[in-house]
Amino acid sequence: MDLHPIRETCPMPPPVTCSGATAALLERVRTAVGGTGHAFCYVFCASGVILLDAGGHTDALSSVLYLIIACVLLVAPGYPAVAVGTTGIVLSAILFRGLPGGPGAGAVIVAYCAFLTAARITSRVRFVYLGAMLLGATVALLVLWNISLLPEGGRWPVVMLVAALFSSWTWVAFFWLLGDIARRRRRDLEALRQRAELAGVVERTRIAREMHDIVAHSLAAVTSLADGARFAARKDPQVAVDTLELIAETSRESLVQMRGLLSVLREDEGRSETAPPGTADIPGLIADARRSGLALRAEGLEKIPTDLSQLSQMTLYRLVQEMLTNMLRHGDGTGELAATDTGRAVTVTATNPTGQTGNPGGSGFGITGMRERLRAVGGQLDVVDTGARFVVTATVPR
Incomplete structure (x- = not known):
């Protein structure tokens, strides 16, 4: 048994390089x-x-x-x-x-x-x-x-004067052309640098959105399970044991997803080969939500196609995950989830009564994340809050 695993997993320190300001000065x-x-x-x-x-x-x-x-x-x-x-x-x-x-x-x-x-x-x-x-x-x-x-x-002779004029203009034009090439190269390099920075910002935003969905869903499920077990264990202690097993399973699953997500940030280690979640994993979300105590009525989920692009499938998965999270956190323990496929788009509608926790939209980060996901695939999100019921409709084009 290795008592010092850190020595095996910690990478060697990177070589010393100049900072951005120093490199620019040099x-x-x-x-x-x-x-x-x-x-x-x-x-x-x-x-x-x-x-x-x-x-x-x-x-x-x-x-x-x-x-x-x-x-x-x-x-x-x-x-x-x-x-x-x-x-x-x-x-x-x-x-x-x-x-x-x-x-x-x-x-x-x-x-x-x-x-x-x-x-x-x-x-x-x-x-x-x-x-x-x-x-x-x-x-x-x-x-x-x-x-x-x-x-x-x-x-x-005038001919010599004309030849000298042509030579001098060619001399100036040649070095002008060299300078113009240098300016264009510097401009292209700056555009590439800005594009790389923008790609980094987009990637960080995507990772933050994924982390929000994973953590929010798992914590909502764990909280609901813990609250239910606290009251049920007084009558049946075995419920507490079963609930702790569910909490551990939910936590492990979320930890695996987090590790797979954060593996893209580690250049010294191989990236996780775990496939991103898709529409085939949505029934697992439904089962987890019901085990967490949500009385969920689901209709038409079998109509969600599994031949969509990977991005569309992951978008649908995260949308359903966020909808179930909102039901667990802000509803009264009941909810409805319906899906339809028109051939041109897939529509998922989540409806739940507003519970006693206040605004079902919470801080708004979940709704904002859903809008951003749908915008990336050309979809649309409609949110209706009547005060008594909260309805979220997401449309993903095929």
Whole structure:
């Protein structure tokens, strides 16, 4: 006999992982370093060369402007619109100073700004920025075309200018497309994350509803059995023994259902292979209710089909279970249960006189749970409370 079963059943502790906030922070740092690293390093290294312009003279102001761009790009992932706008203004100032150091630095910065705009700016203002970058590239080429005089005093051929314009626009469009792909991927990942969270919420709601039905029904049956046995045992002690056996059986059955339900929450253990309850199990509910002391009149239950979908069968089972629970908890010990099958839908009607326990609807959680179950299968629930009688009609489409 194993005196330490806990050692057999307890799983090993999971590996240590970063929390959601830490993981998000690390991802943000990785994005910032990976996205702006090449641009920052290029600009920083190039600034030493830019100190000398084409004529060999010092151009410290342009170096300062390039360093401003480098600093701005460091915060670009967090404030993309401000960073791109500021970079455009500074690049314009550098352009009108004669673009010291050649067009290479400006081309790299514009490419990164195109990627950043498409990837990080989600509003339509990104198209305004795209137009501004294309216009800026065009103006820069026109300036270069104007100042790039050939030895004979001429300028670039117009064909070369057109080719340069096409190349610059293609350059900007290529990095814009890369950024747009990154933005769409991030959006799709966020949608998947939200869908997973929603699925988790739906699953938790389903489990809570199942637990309510199981616990409420078993406790109502146990309470009714205990109350009846308390009075009957005075005349016949054997009644107490029989009743305790029924209470134990009901409790064990509920415990099995609870374990099967909660097994879906345990990833380290195999899920319960017990089939979910269906319409074939409804006669067992009727028998349990009658053993609990409910004087129940049942009609047409044999008409409930057993070839329905698993979801519809479980819905009918839980509906009947909740109806019987309400009769036990809030009725006077009597009730009627009728079922009809029209070929297009199955209708179950529960009727019971209102007892002395007050509102038959209780806290309303049971009625709410029935409505949610029926809504999931496209059914309908009608509740009528006349004060003396409580009628619940549930319709489940086939």
